Amino acid sequence: MGPTTWDGHVRLDYLPDSRRLQVTLITVEPTREAQLRRGLRAGFVIDDPDGPPAFVAADLPAAFLPADLGELLGPRLAPEARLVIGDEPQVRWLRLGLSEVDDLAETWAPYRAVVLAGVEQPSRMRAVGAWAGGLWARLGVEDIVAGIAALGPPTPAMGDVRYDHDDPFGGEPEEPEVLGSWELPASLAQAAGVEARLQWSAAGGLVTVTARRVAAPGAPLAVMFDDGRGRWTVLEPAGEGVLRAAIASSADPTVLPAVRVRVGEQP
């Protein structure tokens, strides 16, 4: 009968004109597709809550596979992807074994949750991605966006208009801050040796993330905006039992990209 994604027939295409890499796990089953971030789309089999991506399309303006995408594709597909980007033929079939398909499915779990839900509500999803580097999850920013929006429109053009905040410490924040927290998936928090509650404070596109240690230092914890730039920022010790990192996005605060969090060594 017709192939499914679990049979592991992969077609890799690179289209030099559009500098686009396409990975298709050929299947007869219906798929749902979504834009994950700028330059990255993925589709998953609708009826398969555990499946690998059936389709991935990445725009590679530099005609080069970024480390982050290489990590997502995994140790078997990434080197093959580099081959099709660099060389003829630009269409290439590859066969993944069952455990390789399973690994790919595990790596993409957080993105699969977003695509199959069909809506952006990752903060209520507990999907954990597992890859060679450890575990990762996707954290929704809708609370941050809503919080910033609730403060009212920024009015920098007016220059002299200031927000009138109660400021018990007498500081003068450049921008008003919004506070909140994420709930990390249990396995991820445990691996990092931190509380599941991950606090954030946001001022415009600058988000500061704070974790509290509950155990001896675990594997490193890192965060980034999922904006395709692929730069992880490791949470560093900042006082007694506290880890902290600050990440910035140049995007408009109303369309802030989601945040990814990982635990484990980076490649």
Added chain:
Amino acid sequence: MSAAQEVPGRPEREPADAAAAVLAMLDPEVLERLIDQVGSRGELVEQMATQIVALQVRLAARRVSVPSWRAEHLAAATLSDAPGVQQNVEHAAQRYAKITADPDLPVEVAVLVGRAHDAETVTLMGRTYRGLAEVAAQRPAEPRIFQRMVVAALAAAGVPDVGRRACAVLDRGAAFAAGHRAVGGEVPPMPVFGSADFLVAVAGYRVALDEAGGRSVVEPVAEVGAALPELARLLRLGLTRPSRELDRGGVDEPDSAWFLEQIAEYLGGHSARRCVTALDRGLRRARWRPQPSTALDPRTRRAVGVVEVEPSEPNVTELAGRIVASLVRAPAAAAAAAWLRGVRPVDEQDDLDELLNGIWRLRAELATRPVDDDPGPVDPALVAVVEARLGDGVVGPVRRLTAALPPLWSRRDPAIRLLTAHLRAAGNRPPVARLVAAVVACGPGQAAVAGDVAAHEPGTACVRSEESGRCVARTDAAALPPALVCPARPWPEDGLVESHRTLAQRDGRDDAGSAARTWRTYNGPWADVVWLVSSRV
């Protein structure tokens, strides 16, 4: 020197040997039915041998010379579609003429020839089979279904050097499909079943075949797009037409086999479709009505009595022989032999369904077939390997079977996901597919229990899931008593792996009754070989 060689024109091979060799090439379902119909394997071989001799006499009378290497072709001609042994020697002679219409037709293909195939289709089957072997050897990663359809289409068009031409068409077609995808080419609205990428791939091959036929392709993206509405229409038809056999699946389930056959026709015409349908094991299997297993109570779908694997004092050599004969059979004979030797099959996905099917068939056969029936031809070296594993110290029927078979795969969960996907692709609803897959994916000493039984509590030797609180993996050293249900049991461990409760939980429900109902009414693939053990075990 045997008597056979002294008689000119008579095959060297004993008719019974040729018959046994041909039986080993049949689909297991076909063989099963043949044996059931005739009574025993030994009787079946005897009837075929008698008919082979009669056919030789008839052909000799017509001065049709039968070279000695045609012994198995003769044997294949004695089979009828029913399935059964041809009772009329004239029909056997007609079938022999048909399968020798292609002078190089391999016996593996000869056994697939049926009443509906004319000489032209048989010739096409031979060309496609050989062309496909050439293509598959060069391009092992590409889905066989695409290769088969493209090769059959080229063969039907009478193209010479089919294998080489097919490789070129497959390359071009994939590039056309990729190009269409990259520019976001328009795709007609998809029905709920079916993948746009799959249709675009087929459309790519359509355009590439046109190009190979001499038409210049100027705007491949537009041409791929132009082919899509017709493919979407076929898909929609496959979804809505009533299933050909009302007792399998159900009228409201999509007929995916029909759809794939239509694609073969779309690419290569009517005879190409017939050829693809005959050569594709999945499409053949989709047309088989599951036979109720004799090991099953038809009403409860539970094993009839407690499963007795073999008598208490088994002859180990005989048991090893039966295991080898039952497992090393078409269509996964090579994979099964490699597995019994302890070598992991390379294309594990391709053979996994068949190997599991083989384990269930073996269990059913050992439980129900008379010990004295001829198990069929076996490789003595392989029997020795299995016999060595059985040893002297292994006691108990289940234990012995587990000892005889090496572990198939390291983890059960991915195997369940693969089977689930296959069952969905065959038209089963997702919850049904998940349930059946979990019941099927059992090691040789494992089974699902028909009852509302909770999985065991994770202990110190278990890996407990942070998220669900259940046991998700165990160390082999700390074996769990077989009577406790544990979905995370490793393959070689005997015991229960599922219950109605754990099956329901796979769907995120706690209602064991729904799982029981689903299993009781299920009538699709696997229903004939798989059972739940009764809760007493």
